[in-house]
Amino acid sequence: MKKGKISSYVVKRMPRYYRFLGDMIEEGEIKISSGEIARRLKLTPSQVRQDFNCFGEFGMQGYGYNVIQLRQEIGEILGIKKMSRAVIVGAGNIGQAICDSISFEKRGCRLVGIYDNSPEIIGKIVGEHGEHQVKGMEALAELCQKEGGSHLPDLAVICVSKKSARSVCEQLIALGIKNFWNFTQFDINLHFDDVNAENVHLGDSLLTLVYNINRNNCEAK
């Protein structure tokens, strides 16, 4: 694998290639060219080749890529075999929906717990197959400190309200958690240094759609 800083735009496209190649395998495709990948994903062939070249050499030009092998290599680059330990913090509607719906294992994560501080929610059985029970925040602190920190979660999925987001993040950072999948409206990475946050700002996403709807309506008039 090549070394050096890879642009965040390239990184953002890798999961999309990975997902697309999974669809190709389901459809029974064996080989695919960069041109065909580009056509299906509405990118340019040179962009696809350049993206893949950032990470090293896949396949042979003119012969196309072996779909299964290419997907495996992208999966390895993404790190899906490492099995990061994930916890969900905040077991309200969104936290429970994430717990019940997201295939963590397919994305290189093992969900090791779901935590909340509300007495009405603690003890509740959640998960697609009822495999998790919501625990209190003190149980998360215990997990983080257990056996010299060897159980420390690699990432926390933050599903708390905006007003408790800052204090919850402070608490988690103090426990040693550095990576956040952020579903709150609070910008973790603007307020704390040395943390890595992937933001899912649902409100911003809806506003972007609303803008595009209204702009298209104006243009149509």
Next chain:
Amino acid sequence: MKKGKISSYVVKRMPRYYRFLGDMIEEGEIKISSGEIARRLKLTPSQVRQDFNCFGEFGMQGYGYNVIQLRQEIGEILGIKKMSRAVIVGAGNIGQAICDSISFEKRGCRLVGIYDNSPEIIGKIVGEHGEHQVKGMEALAELCQKEGGSHLPDLAVICVSKKSARSVCEQLIALGIKNFWNFTQFDINLHFDDVNAENVHLGDSLLTLVYNINRNNCEAK
């Protein structure tokens, strides 16, 4: 307001400015400079000024912006006063969580219904205050055709499984719906022309985080 095509990167930043300015108002701020906005959002002052200039003239250089007025103007640009009609299609975990948690009204939308095709889910009472009842897909068809299409939803929030996504979208497009807030793994805009989709690819987002975790771990070693 200036006319012409605005880059999608600028459009994506507008909801973030809007949210940030809401926080400023809560904190009691009255005036703010582009330099201060840039510092707090980790952008450059010239980027902030250029972004705002895409839409017209706000405030006076050197005097800073009036926070309330700036937020109102950005809100108008985003179209939050137009009140787009929204429906949720798919009332599983994610669909219900969206229905219960997202403040549609604050983002220029009115949620007019939630629909599913599963007999076990139809009839269920949902929403933060139990204000919605899940209806069948035939009720959505009726809504779209009612009074010469004057009730046609402006957007559909798609929360169905990947395997039913294509046929559900075909059905909605046939009913005249053109805008989608897409929570499925299916890329609506790659498969249909003349539709506008805002994608929330949660799996891709998690994979991006996993990549960054593993890369940082490698660099630390």
